[in-house]
Amino acid sequence: MATAPRIITLSLNSAIDQTITVPGFALDSVNRVVATQTDAGGKGVNVACFLAHVGHAVALAGLLGRDTSALFTRHFAATGVTDITVHVHGATRTNLKIIDPDGGSITDLNFPGPGVSTADVDAVLRSMERAASGGLDWLVLSGSLPAGLPSSIYAELTTWGQKQGARVVLDTSGAPLADALAARPDIIKPNQDELEALVGSPMSDQDAVAAAAGRLVADGIGLVVVSRGPEGAILRDRHSAWLAVPPDVPVASTVGAGDAMVAGLVHAAIRGLPLNETARQATGFALGALGEIGPRLPDPDRIEALARQVTVTPLDVG
Template sequence: MQPTIATLTLNAAIDQTVMVPGFALDAVNRVETVQRDAGGKGVNVASFLAHFGHKIVATGLLGQENDAIFARHFAHAGILDACTRCEGATRTNVKIVDPAQDQVTDLNFPGIVAGAADLVLVSETLARLMARGLDWLGLCGSLPAGLPADTYARLIAQAQAEGVKVALDTSGAALGPALAARPDIVKPNAAELGAYLGCVIATPADALAAAHDLVAKGIGLVAVSMGAEGAVLVRGCEAVHARPPHIAIASTVGAGDAMVAGLIHAATLGLDLAATARIATAFSLGALGEIGPRLPGRARIEALAHAVEITALG
């Protein structure tokens, strides 16, 4: 069956999690265990959706020198691999987990350097997929060095011209031009949206005002995520606050990416805003309970969705 959902990752990463109990600076540290996962936001969103039974195609850029871990992951997860290989190596992001001191230290490496020719290849791949009938395209994560800030805006215009809906999750310089292209769904966290609007988003009321701002500019659904405080979702003149229940957290990696996956999943079902908020939050909570970009089974997701507290906002 032809996938109807594509995700795009232009700045993928290999997530290397190293366990170092008692990690110390300026000292020799011993690594207890190492785990390497294919990552990057769009890869994570694809993984969550595939885990929930959707047929997914992954697009974007991978460095040709070390793409084997991605190829293996896609094959294992049943994700169609339509990623363009480019020169160089995909970056590795190192996460030093120290359970003794309950600390996590991240070392995020610079990624590949991409060029206009790479983007043409990605865009051609998308054109082929769209011609065969895509419904949704998820544009996720940062842009690699070498690509202009309006890269997502151009890809959104390409998708819209083909009648394909777009979900966007990015930040920094890429966010403004992409929002101006009016994607159908956006999921910034409070800090990302605050940085774009030049304000501090500290409360659900702040998030509501900011989300209304974006909806007024023509964005279909805005979900502002606020970590443990949940998320504020606005669509048209409707707004809700989704508050998560207390749960045990195994890893915070990909909570936001899982919410993007949940929003796309809800959109494919045509759910109303409250049900969308419930299931998207449940995807995040499911991801928080697992290590790596995985979701628990459907029954657990449904139980989590049921436990989410929804409040209508004026």
């Protein structure tokens, strides 16, 4: 008998990720596509599939456009994710990523999705309540919000998850992130740009990032993880702060790297790893995604090998 999922990831603004490879891509020019790949995506979708990839029972809640739902249904069946999504009128949005292997550039074109209503979110919440009836350990809230929803939705869902006894992970930006802080999610994972927008000031070095993360921890956030691209990530909780610096690896695509880090954080927490090893594990997951075209991870042994190459050092936070 299959294990009932005790992890729910939420994707209110899923996407069809279309990745095209165009050597020498240039604006105002005829470009030749040499390869194309279409994947079911969106941050919550990616986190769910990555967690299932390393052996966790996970359910994916959220909204999908009926016109394009078949792609997602096939993907969930192939990856072992329990599908508890709600289908709405229209098509799920498309994100187009143009990869130029000659110039080393990656260009994103993100389309809007169908407008939704709070009634649609109520239907999602009912599906989550049914899935959580046997207990819920983790709730992962990821991604932007579709048009028509108030920015307070993630704050409300954070409170709901906590009432179920779950630890809540939040990976979003802008007003939805700012509004949700009052509900004190257990883990947040902004990148540096998102953190700067949140606190309203630029940060010139890692000490400034660690200090800003520390202020959020002091306000009641259990763990703040700030991703900084090739410079690594800073993790800070109530007891310590760590810098995780990845090795220099070839980048096939950046699709899903941040979502892989979120999955790595949850995976490490379930394994009971200390914060320094959590930093190593989460960065290893992100590195694994960087080596794949589209939102994918290599096999778990490869992820572990990448994690062992991550340099983790403590930060002096006073």
